[in-house]
Amino acid sequence: MSIFMNIAIDGPSASGKGTIARRLAEHFHLSYLDTGALYRAVAKHILDQGKNPDSPEDAVASAIYVRDHLSWEMLEDQALRNDVVAEATSRSSQIPEVREILKDTQRQFAQHPPHKPDLKPWAGSILDGRDIGTVICPDATIKFFITASPEVRAQRRTKELLSKGIDTTYEAVLMDMKNRDSRDRNRSIAPAHAAKDAIILDTSDLTADAVFEKACDLIKEKLA
Numbered sequence: 231m232s233i234f235m236n237i238a239i240d241g242p243s244a245s246g247k248g249t250i251a252r253r254l255a256e257h258f259h260l261s262y263l264d265t266g267a268l269y270r271a272v273a274k275h276i277l278d279q280g281k282n283p284d285s286p287e288d289a290v291a292s293a294i295y296v297r298d299h300l301s302w303e304m305l306e307d308q309a310l311r312n313d314v315v316a317e318a319t320s321r322s323s324q325i326p327e328v329r330e331i332l333k334d335t336q337r338q339f340a341q342h343p344p345h346k347p348d349l350k351p352w353a354g355s356i357l358d359g360r361d362i363g364t365v366i367c368p369d370a371t372i373k374f375f376i377t378a379s380p381e382v383r384a385q386r387r388t389k390e391l392l393s394k395g396i397d398t399t400y401e402a403v404l405m406d407m408k409n410r411d412s413r414d415r416n417r418s419i420a421p422a423h424a425a426k427d428a429i430i431l432d433t434s435d436l437t438a439d440a441v442f443e444k445a446c447d448l449i450k451e452k453l454a
Contacts, residue, residue, distance in 0.1 A: 233453065235260075235354040236340050236369075238362035240424065241376035242411055243316070244383035244390075246433045246441060250376060251358040253442050258356075258449070261343030265359035265366070266319070268332050270310040271296045273318035283318040286325050293331040300335065313391065313398075313406070320410045324417040329361075336366045360414055363425035372452045374445060375424035378434040380408055 237254060241247040248264055255262035272292045273283055281288035296304070309315065322328055336357060343355040357366060363373035378386075384404035391398045414422035424430055429448055433441050 233353065235371035235453070236367050237354070237356040237449070238367045238370035238373040238425070238428075239356065239358040239376060240360055240362050240364070240374070240422070240428065241358075242360075242378075242383065242414065242422065243407065244387045245376045245378045246386075246438060247358045247374075247376040249438055250374075250431075250441055250445055251356050253438075254445060254449070255356045257442075257446065258354075260354050260356045261339070263336065263339045263343075263355065263357045264305065265332075265336050265357055265362065267305040267310055268296065268300075268335065269323040269328070270315050270319045271300075271304050271307070272328060272332070273322045274307070274310055274315050276322055277315065277318055283322040286327060289322040289325045290327045290331065292322075293328045297331055297335055313396070316410075317406070320413050323360075324413060333366065336362075340367050340370075360422035363428050364423065368425070372449055373425050373428040374448075375428040375430045376441070377424075377430065377432055380404060380411065382434045383407055 235258075237251075237260065239247050239251045248266075251264070252262060254260070272289065275292040275295055276283050276288055279288070279292065281292070283289065336359075340355045340357055354371070359366070363370055363375070381404065384400055384407050387407065388398060388400045388403045391403070411422075431441055431444065436444075
């Protein structure tokens with residue numbers, strides 16, 4: 231008999247949470263949702279419409295659009311990954327009504343993930359974001375909070391952007407990251423912080439392989 235489990239992974243941007251979530255999903259045959267992509271899709275739609283990411287009216291209209299027209303193609307759009315969309319996301323995602331609209335979409339995925347024929351011996355879902363363990367999946371089988379110092383995260387993001395031909399500097403990325411972290415931590419609804427029962431993994435001095443192996447061991451220990 232297969233075992234159904236939910237894994238919640240939270241953490242700030244460029245902490246490595248997306249990388250570890252995708253690897254764990256593949257390893258344990260889980261359906262994976264990058265919840266940040268939902269909020270990025272909302273922000274992109276706001277910008278595409280020439281609207282204001284700080285406007286609750288504009289943000290809510292785009293959140294409803296994303297909820298009603300959600301597709302894997304929308305979530306995998308590479309345009310979601312640029313810094314203009316990221317900045318708009320940090321602003322529009324603070325609006326309580328936006329988070330409320332997308333909350334049920336995330337919970338539905340967690341509880342009833344898309345069927346995959348290879349979900350053996352495990353079955354379930356893995357979601358990563360900012361408030362998975364605290365709000366979306368408070369009863370998750372296991373929760374991780376992936377973090378790293380702002381300086382290390384800024385180095386990673388700068389390297390990533392430069393590799394894509396995007397002109398930037400470490401100083402600019404670091405300042406933007408610190409501002410974004412502050413907004414995420416201090417927003418009134420679902421502030422970004424580790425759940426009380428989350429396992430904190432600091433990736434500042436760890437390789438991606440080391441983090442993956444440690445997470446795998448912790449999951450297997452939890453299920454034993």
